[in-house]
Amino acid sequence: MIKVLWFSRTSSCYSRTKTNGYNGGGWISSLEKELTKCGNIQLGVAFMSRTSKGKEIQHGVTYYPMTYPKKTLGEKWKYFFNYTVEDEYKPYIARFKSVVEDFCPDVIHIFGSESLFGFVKLITNTPCVLHIQGILNPYKNAFFPPSVSKESYMMRSLSPRKILQSYREMITWRNSCLRERALIKIIDNYIGRTKWDEIITKTINPHARYFYGSEILRPSFYTEAQHKCPEQMTIISTSSGTLYKGLDLILKTAQILKLFHHCEFKWIVFGNTDNLRYIEKMTGIAHEDVNVDMAGIGTEEDVYNALVNATAFAHPSYIDNSPNAVCEAQLVGCPVVATDVGGIKSLIVDGETGFLIPANDPYQMAWRLKQLFENRSLAQAISQKGKSQAKERHNKEKIVNELINVYKTLLK
Incomplete structure (x- = not known):
């Protein structure tokens, strides 16, 4: 003992x-x-x-x-x-x-x-x-x-x-x-x-x-479920409200999806909204104008259900070690697009188990999200490989x- x-x-x-x-x-x-x-x-x-x-x-x-x-x-x-x-x-x-x-x-x-x-x-x-x-x-x-x-x-x-x-x-x-x-x-x-x-x-x-x-990880995310690619592009993110978590990158990416790619989409962000108005002022982008829904604190079940039915999970942080939000998304088969910062490279093989993009690159994040929506076979392949990697890791x-x-x- x-x-x-x-x-x-x-x-x-x-x-x-x-x-x-x-x-x-x-x-x-x-x-x-x-x-x-x-x-x-x-x-x-x-x-x-x-x-x-x-x-x-x-x-x-x-x-x-x-x-x-x-x-x-x-x-x-x-x-x-x-x-x-x-x-x-x-x-x-x-x-x-x-x-x-x-x-x-x-x-x-x-x-x-x-x-x-x-x-x-x-x-x-x-x-x-x-x-x-x-x-x-x-x-x-x-x-x-x-x-x-x-x-x-x-x-x-x-x-x-x-x-x-x-x-x-x-x-x-x-x-x-x-x-x-x-x-x-x-x-x-x-x-x-x-x-x-x-x-x-x-x-x-x-x-x-x-x-x-x-x-x-949290128990719900070990539940076996078939990830579903929705008819409308649906993106999920989580945020703690801290500046380095990248809420500004979400707003900038959403604006590019809307103005340049003319996408019909919804972007659901779980978490608190600290500094939201300040970030909107600094970027000149209001979340309501770019289809971003600040959903507030979500329960474990809320986040699980959203991920199972989403096009992708977007992780926009400027620094992170091994965010559980990324791991949970992979475990339920939701394709991940994440900034290549901190320890995230240890979680994602770029192009195989998810996509890595440079920090503060809304153009590439928007492109990858659009690619996952339009190319269902690519999304399915990344979903399966990411899930397999996460099941072994966790x-x-x-x-x-x-x-x-x-x-x-x-x-x-």
Whole structure:
């Protein structure tokens, strides 16, 4: 029996919390459900929570909701004007230590370099492994699309409150990147899933030991269904509202489809609409004028049904590691057109399991989307090959076995 303690950015399968509604969530809870089926793993899950009644055992898993430390006015001031990484993580250390001492794990598995959890390494000799998700430093580098400057973004509203919010956002990104670099330097072991995240990790920490580990996707997307090519061109995308997610590229591509290719189409975008009006102002394109439907947060079933009945999934990001939205589209057989950035090349073989285009190239994205609609045999071939690739990559049993092997390797 291996005792494994997770430090997770989500509450995973803990039943007293509500989902935040984000389209891309759920893979950690999917992994928990499969891992706990194994008889040789005893699992604990620690996570931050606004409230806590202490540890709780549910369906054989020990959960540790940890409350956030209260910050004094002086500490808040220092975060913005005299930041140090140590000042940020020190108030959390006692909470981490209490959990570790109570659970007594053989292995500690940390999800995400974006959080403070990795600093648990400073108070334990237990082997630790960090599971790479997004990586903040290269994301910050690509934060602003080509048509957007930091200054224009900061002043996108003349409201003093909005300007202050923008300032806080930029300071938070700066501090988070400093914290992430410090964190990656102290962790020895990593689980990632693209060549890109391996390169970034080993650039910051040349001594890092890297293991490959794919992700278990949300349950609905494993449902066998025949992808249907619709009579009207239908494009699906997801967006978190962050500038680097490429909402501007969606608007520019939709405009080209309408004005140059004279296509009859609908483009459904799931996700929040943060910065929509600002992006419309910067591009000079209103989403309603180019057949783009901002559908809001979609449920797992909403997104699944949309993908099964879509011409293509378009992923327009300026930076990404291995977006689950792309993987889910492939798994249900929806052809993908994605920007060739970050780790996406590890997910798509261009022209075989999807199409890769340069970042900020609406002309080529529009062409590929039109090509998939007009050439049904091409779309079907890419659908089948992409689905086959995704089924192999996201095989549940394989992923669990690989993860257990990582745990065993860390114990040697």
